[in-house]
Amino acid sequence: MKFQPAELAVQEGDTVVWVNNDIVAHDVTEESSKAWTSSLMPVGQSWSLVVTQSADYYCSIHVVMKGKLVVQ
Numbered sequence: 001m002k003f004q005p006a007e008l009a010v011q012e013g014d015t016v017v018w019v020n021n022d023i024v025a026h027d028v029t030e031e032s033s034k035a036w037t038s039s040l041m042p043v044g045q046s047w048s049l050v051v052t053q054s055a056d057y058y059c060s061i062h063v064v065m066k067g068k069l070v071v072q
């Protein structure tokens with residue numbers, strides 16, 4: 001029930017891959033404007049994003065799950 005690591009430093013153009021290693025489904029959704037979302041990510045599924053800018057994100061199903069991408 002958490003993103004690990006919760007904060008990740010990346011370069012613009014990097015591809016970030018989220019893998020759901022939990023026992024319940026999650027999603028990965030950009031927080032401020034819903035600019036992007038993985039949609040529902042079942043257990044064992046992964047989703048990737050090419051990063052263009054720093055972003056705060058969360059799981060829209062479990063809103064206490066938050067993460068951050070920091071473009072350096």
Ligand SMILES: [Cu+2]
Nearest residue numbers: 026059061062
């Ligand atoms: Cu979740």
